[in-house]
Amino acid sequence: MNAPFPSTTSSVGKRPLRLLIAAPRGFCAGVDRAIEIVERAIQRYGAPVYVRHEIVHNKFVVDGLKAKGAVFVETINDVPDGVPVIFSAHGVPKAVPAKASARGLEWLDATCPLVSKVHRQAERQIESGRHILFIGHEGHPEVIGTLGQVPEGSITLVETLEDVAGLCFDNATPLAYLSQTTLSVDDTADIIAAIQARYPQVVAPKADDICYATSNRQAAVKQIASECELVLVIGAPNSSNSLRLVEVAHRSGACAQLIQRADEIDPAWLEKVDTIGVTAGASAPEELVNEVVDRLRELRDVDAEEVVTAQERITFKLPRQLVD
Secondary structure (H helix, E strand, O other), rough: OOOOOOOOOOOOOOOOEEEEEEEEOOOOOHHHHHHHHHHHHHHHHOEEEEEOOOOOOOOOHHHHHHHHOHHHHHOOHOOOOOOOEEOOOOOOOHHHHHHHOOOOOOOEEEOOHHHHHHHHHHHHHHHHOOOEEEEEEOOHHHHHHHHHHOOOOOOEEOOOHHHOOOOOOOOOOEEEEEEEOOOOHHHHHHHHHHHHHOOOOOOOOOOOOOOOOHHHHHHHHHHHHOOOOOOEEOOOOOOHHHHHHHHHHHHHHOOEEEEEEHHHOOOOHHHHOOEEEEEEEOOOHHHHHHHHHHHHHHOOEEEEEEEOOOOOOOOOOOOOHHHH
């Protein structure tokens, strides 16, 4: 569980500010695992260790790993011969490890196991003769990785309700749907309902594809946002789950700002605010939450409360190459 945030005593000249800190927040088990894979690989193989794409979408985390000896690249072509390469938590198309193996590179897969579960489901649906409707955001690394698990033309990306309306399959076509793990729970439910209404024969996954951490963090934001004038979401602008937390806060009646570090807080945001919420996307470390809380305490007389809506105890195994 995250560290507690004790209340502070009143400070002369500072207006009181009630601070609600959402829990769960920040790192999920998949992110913890991915970072540990990079750190252990550096210890085992020595620097440099190459990582295809940002291991997770957070500049603070990536810069910290660079300082330890990780080198981040966008393609296998950028990896020299004779060094290990790690695939990011978002997953990669099948062609990527195949290309690494063909070059004789040792590779480690940091794909979140919950993303890998979606990959396996996609393969099974294709083996069963179904066309897949995949709910996700075009261009996101997780979507690219999932689309790359199955033959071209066997999966259709669906981003919006309008996309569902534009589908041209008939009711005799065997269909299944899957989704990106970091989507808005509410938006995805609406899209699924539209797909099922149009194609009653569509096969659903055995369990919800949106991961536990995404669902838990969105529920925690809903819990605090109704009491807040402003919610600060700590996360990167290319982090899907962080952007969804901003949307959830807005829909729950609060203003919301996505920030990466405490120095991005504009004091003007707090001028008419009595209650503020803070959360962090699944790629943002607790260190950044503490930094934001400290900055708020510089600006106002903060009374902090952690609002816990779920307990998370999930852990994932490391790749066999890194287990002694």
